[in-house]
Amino acid sequence: MQVKSFKPMMIFNKLVSVVTDYLNAQYGLEIRESAVQFQPTRKEFEGDYTLVVFPLAAKVSKSPVSFAEELGEHMMVQSDYVEAYNVVKGFLNFSLSARFWKEILEWTGDVGVHFKQLDKKGRLVLEYSSPNTNKPLHLGHIRNILLGWAMYKIKQRCGYELIRTQIVNDRGVAICKSMWAWKNCSSGETPESSGIKGDHLIGKYYVIFDKKLKEEYLDWQKSREAEACLKERVGKDENAEAFFKRFKNDYFNEFSKIGKEVRDMLRKWEEGNTEVTALWEKMNSWVYDGFDETYEKLEVTFDKTYYESDTYKLGKKLVEEGLEKETFFQKEDGSIWVDLSDSGMDEKLLLRSDGTSVYMTQDIGTARVRYDDFQMDEMIYVVGNEQDYHFKVLFEILKRLGESYAEGLYHLSYGMVDLPDGRMKSREGNVVDADDLIEEVINTAAKNVEERGDMAHLSEENQKENIRRIAMGALKFHLLKVNPKKRMVFNPEESVDMQGHTGPYVQNAFVRIQSILGKTEEYPFELMEDYWKINEEERSLIQLMLSYGEVIVRAGEEQDPSHLANYLYHLARTFHRFYHEHRIINAESEAAAAFRYHLIKHVSAYFEDGMELLGISMPSRM
RNA sequence: GGCUUCGUAGCUUAACUGGAUAGAGCACUUGACUACGGAUCAGGAGGUUGCAGGUUCGAAUCCUGCCGAAGUCACCA
CATH class of the missing domain: 3.30.1360.70 (Arginyl tRNA synthetase N-terminal domain)
Incomplete structure (x- = not known):
């Protein structure tokens, strides 16, 4: 050898x-x-x-x-x-031949060898969180964030230089609704005074606003005005109930008193009114503290945070420039549009007739700001598939504007997360809150650990950390093991499963190996020279390790971490079977023991490395 | 209605992009610790891959037509 x-x-x-x-x-x-x-x-x-x-x-x-x-x-x-x-x-x-497998085994000892020959790729900006500041993060955000984090790790391993960003949607009517409710329906409570996490506190007032609006709307429905409106606008074959259900948004814009107050607030905000701006800043800062706490629990960080309240201005400017270059056109009412019908898309509004910006405007601005900051070659947006069309349009617009990075834009479009009883609706309170979910998996893991009693001798701090790792391992693996493109049904009970096709199953294989390695002596590599009867399980393990690099590259190119998750499960399964079939300590010969010692040592390195790429860390015991 | 995506065991899903007898997990069921950790392993049962055609040595995968689901088509974000 x-x-x-x-x-x-x-x-x-x-x-x-x-x-x-x-x-x-x-x-x-x-x-x-x-x-x-x-x-x-x-x-x-x-x-x-x-x-x-x-x-x-x-x-x-x-x-x-x-x-x-x-x-x-x-x-x-x-x-x-x-x-x-x-x-x-x-x-x-x-x-x-056996010689082949032994040589491969030696080679696999350093996980890095799989990536040494990869070319250096360019600089890649990754946007993997885009929260609204009017409500706390929920299950959908968790899928988004975990996918993004895994892609960060995987792309980096594939040779890219990564910049992690988030875009905070901190402006618009929604935030003003929370502000209005807090101003009018609270006695000035704060996260400190109430003991409520900042983002949840804002969410609470968002819900309160909705309740107030609903009350007002119901009252209004009995009024003369409503009667007249109904008569005038009701559709054929439509009863009053159906009409009022569909009319709610128009009511908010045209008739609602508090709706008007909210819109006034938004206008004042855009004018830079100091009082409104101060309130906006105060409430946003509560939300950011809340988000940071959740991000920390998910073990993710960002290199740079962008705010739409900053980037929309540049967006406006770029749209105006595009108008001068005649990439865009203006309608009689002054609104600015782009015509994409020759690319099989529609006309799309870029600036309202009153000169205010829309979602698309901001995204144009944000893209350019990022280029000014980082001169990236490529950019990936991790955003749900409900926005497929939006990104198709955005990318086409950036191409037409001649942005240098326009050919390297990707939308990592993931499927919605549904609950067993249907889609999550924040309005109806049918959402799985991120913080609640994390707490729940940790509690479940703690209960399991207590029942087993395998950790009793560890310090409390140590136990807590192991429990946290097992719990997060279960949750993260559960979300990452399915193809991102697919809509997924999230069953809360299954997400805390720790047996079978789960994160803890992989962690268990790792912990088991550590335990064995701790009990055996070290064998020099040469000792395995006399081992020639490599069995099926051993061969499978080596074969799997050999394909590790391929799996990562594929996960990177297809932007699909589930390939890696399923690979790790497969490797763990193969290991567990091997473990039951063959002795490691007290093997049939010293050569066999030496061979297996190195085999499992290498395998455990793949577990640790692969799970790390998924954002999952290993417990020391479980 | 137009466009996009998707229908695989009761449930959650995989299938290296057209390859062999469609592979797992959960739930159900039978077994395995006086040997390295049973959060494990071995076995059983469970499938007309939505339906019907077509392409070829070969189809869950590609093409056509139905059936069903979701998303999107805002001077919302």
Whole structure:
């Protein structure tokens, strides 16, 4: 085992080129190496890797079976590592030698080797949180944030330089509603005086506002004005009840007294009125303290926070510039639009007739501010799929404005999180609050730990930290194991599961290995030289470790951390089975013990590294 | 209604992008600790991959048409 500089990827490439060279020499076929793919052989067949020969056989017009035989024979002769092969239909399965697996095992010791050959990529701005300041974070935000954090780690590993940002939506009517309610319906309570977390306090007044508005609306419905309005605007086949249900928003804008007060407040805010601005600043600061606490519990941080109250101004300016360049156009009422119909989209409003900005305006500004700050090459927005169209339009606009980073824009669009009884509706109080959820998983983990009693000898502080890691591991894994694009149904009971396809299952494999390593002596690597009968479970573990780099790269390129989560589960499953089948301490020979010692040591490093990329840390005991 | 996305075991989901007998977990059920941690392992049962066609050596995956669900089409964010 003197091959310290040995690079296993080269074996793979060599095996591939044995095939491509042969096709070239014998048949004059130029085949790209990427077209020759070895996949792990399915369990029910003999062999380690499989080459699907059908497409190749078709190209040389031979029968798949005989051509597979031909290739297999050739590989046996050409490569020292190919020990045996068999052909089933058009599938060529080949087995690699013990020497191959031992050399791979040695190579896998340093997790970093998988990434050494990756090119340096550019600078990447990642936006992975975009909260509104009128209510606390909920389950949907958690999915968003955890996805973003995992992407940060994974992209970084793939060679990008990452800038983590959030955009705070701190302006607009919604915030004014909370402000109005606090001003009119509280006796000046603060987070300190009430003991309520700042973001929850604001949320409380947002709900109070909604209640007040509803009361006012109900009263109004009995008025003459309402009667007249109903008569005038009710639709055909519509009863009064249905009408009033749909009319609520128009009522707020046209008839509501408190609605008018809220809009006055917004106008004053935009004019820079000192009293309103002071209230706005005070209440926002409460919210930020609350958010920070939640972020801390989720173990995430940001390099830079942007506020829409800052960026919308630049957005306006860019829109006006776009108008001068005739990228945009103006309607008679003064509103500014972009016409994207030649790209299969619609006309889109960019600036209202009264000159105030809309959502799109802000996002144009925010993008440019970020470029001024960081000169990024690419940017990823982690935002729910309800905004797919918005981002499609935004990216097209930035392209037309000639922004240099416009070709590197991505919307990591994740599916909504539904509850078993349907969509979350904040209005109806049917939301899973982020802080509540975190508290709940920690309580559940604590209960489990207490029942087991495996941690009793640890210090209280130590126990608490382990419990926290297990709980967060369960929650995070549960959200990250499914494909981000898919809408997911979140069952609170399943999110605190700690058995089966879960985070704690992976953590358990890790903790188990640490426990074993603590009980055995260290073996020098050379001692495994005499171990030749590598069993199926051992081979599977090495094979999995060998594919780690591929998995991460794929997760990065597809912006899908679930590939990594499922890989780690698979690795843990394979380890647990191995553990039950084979002795590590007191193995059948010293060579076997040495081999397994290094094997599990390496495997545990992959657990720790992979989970870290998902934002999950390992407990010391569980 | 237009556009977008999605229908896989009772529930939650996977399938290396067109490959072998669709793989897991939960729940249900039968077993396994006098050997390294039972938050584990082995087994059983559970599937016409929404339906119907088509493309080919081969389809959950690609094409067409239905059926069903969600999102979006604001001078909201």
